[in-house]
Amino acid sequence: MSASPQTIKHLQSLKQQLNHHNYRYYVLDDPQVPDSEYDRLLRELQALEQQYPQLITPDSPTQRVGAAPLEAFAQVQHEVPMLSLENAFDEAELRDFNRRISERLIAADALKEDQPIEYGCEPKLDGIAVSLLYRDGLLQRGATRGDGTTGEDITQNVRTIHSIPLRLLGSGYPPVLEVRGEIYLPKAGFEAMNRAAREREEKVFVNPRNAAAGSLRQLDSRLTAARPLEMCAYGVGWFDGGGLPDTHTGVLRALQQWGLLINAEMTTAVGVDACIEFYRQLAARREALPYDIDGIVFKVNSLSLQQQLGYVARAPRWAVAYKFPAQEESTTLLDVEFQVGRTGAVTPVARLEPVFVGGATVANATLHNRDEIERLGLRLGDTVIVRRAGDVIPKVVAVVPGKRPKNAAAIVFPERCPVCGSPVETLEDEAVARCTGGLICEAQRKEAIKHFASRKAMDIEGLGDKLVEQLVDQKLVSSVADLYRLTHAQLAGLERMGAKSADNLLAALETSKATSLPHFLFALGIREVGEATARNLANYFGSLEKIAAASEEQLLEVDDVGPVVAHFITEFFCQPYNTEAVAALRGAGVSWPDIEVAERPPAPLAGLTFVLTGTLAIMSRSEAKALLQQLGAKVAGTVSAKTHHLVAGEKAGSKLTKAQELGVDIMDEAAMIDLLKQHGAL
Ligand code: IVH
16 A cells, blocks of 8 residues: 555654654653653554555664574674774873873974873773764664674664664764764663573673673574663764864764764863873762773874874774773682671682782682572682672672683582581572571671671770680680670780780770660671661660560561561570570670650550451552551461451452351451551551
8 A cells, every 4th residue: 555645754754753752862861752652653653664564764763673583694894994992001001191192293293392182081881892884874784893804794783772873863974974882781781681581590691791792692683672782982983975073072972963872971181180080080980880881091182183193003092091990800719618697697708819800809709609609600620700899899700611620629518507517507588598506606606796896786996806706716705795704814815915905905895885775786686687777676665675575566566677577586585595695794784774765655456456368459468467567466367256357358268258257357458458548557
């Protein structure tokens, strides 16, 4: 069927609108219409194109979904070779670069003595270099860098990337324009991809760069289309006809006008000091940026000066990449040790051949848990990639394939605690394996004492981790209360302690005795009771006796306390070892003032017992249970004469019948929600 002129016009207008909105969204990050409006226009275009397939053009926004898989990528010869960059690894090397090119330009009379050079500054994105060829504004070819001269044709794949215009916007672009840039995966997209892979129990990617490379290398571009890739333009390879601005940053701004994404951090700096300042500022923000960068590229901004400077073998003389310290390095896994934490968690720790990474020497890295060792497929002696980013603790992210020594031993997770020999158990829904020794376990005891002494707990100045280890190893202390029985003679005899430090520590112990209820409660090290929860508990109940005597239902009334925490608290105060420790601390003189608690009206549902049955539509039964408990109600599992209300959802069975027999009040989910709302729980 042939389309009327109006239809053709409407179709063109839809394409134009969609391309414009696409640009606002993906390039300028400043959408003008809600997503729903974009989707509506796209659906309208799709419907029209289905009706008139002859009107589908390659630049239609509907043509970004990927095409039939290729057998192999075709080869592409780059008209202008794709070069690499010279690196600078410290300030001196950057100054050296600036001095060399200044001298060269001065000698050529292109720069005056003492005249600083203006540089264009951009982050060096950690992705895959790409070349995009536009003819008369239409995207004709996308290619990888390959060896710099010959790359691979990835046109189908680049067409799926929304920040790459299928047709250039506006006007004034050269009839032939080859744009160069970097394709990368923003951190959030990478995490979403790995989350999805984990859910499907597939292999996860090591880092955004590998994930971007893998996504681009797909012969089936429909797979590429499903990956949230972006492309940032950083230059022009060659152009034919027309003209371009005469500075590098001017060219990038023109590219932005024509619909390409350029980096938002791009700026200019006059002189090398300003470049160093920009490097420092961006280095400080590196972790917070939404994508990985591995340095800053400084390029002489004037294109005529660039031309004067020319090229060395494989890199331009007019640009340099000032690299950040690498965040990933490879090294050898020497051994795996198992550490036992305060709550008994058994954590495997990798002992590594020391390696300089992320600005520090790393010899240990966490392996988190048993699943992680399995996921990495780790064996002793493997070459591994270690990542240390910012202040994050170093982590083994991958095994380097093909470098495994012969007969590399498997890593055996211990079935018994390496410290106390108690069985190690893993609860069903937990990834963490725990030593079941509790405070029999010396490791757990040491950690409990370190926690007790720490600044946000009892704040015992001078009682650091090393000292606690010595005290426990030498059997001078086996519980927290023992700390207050230490004598001057015992302390002065320890390694690295003299009479003076012993005096100081005894004084600090004395001072720590006068504490507050939140500090003391936190110091006890009850599982999941952090500082904030300790404070909330203290303010709600006012005294330790009341907290120790509280039922799980009463504990649930406190902000921040859910069923799991409530259970840990009651469990803690049930154990004689713990109540004895509290009594011993008090006996030793540890004290705190009670907190005055305002008279509180009884909880609105206190004294009432509910039973939940059937399927609820709005919330899960466990959510409903937690909310009812928050209002003071008891929630029981079976209906009896003591039940006050039965909440019956869909498909309620025997409990409903029983409640009817016993004459228990029956409410539906809506009535329960009204009740929760009425008392402010919702
Ligand atoms: S300019 C002739 N600018 O770094 C100039 N490169 O070692 C060549 N890269 O493979 C590139 N961000 O893909 C330039 N803002 C940026 C860059 C950048 C990342 C990559 C580029 C190239 C490598 C050079």
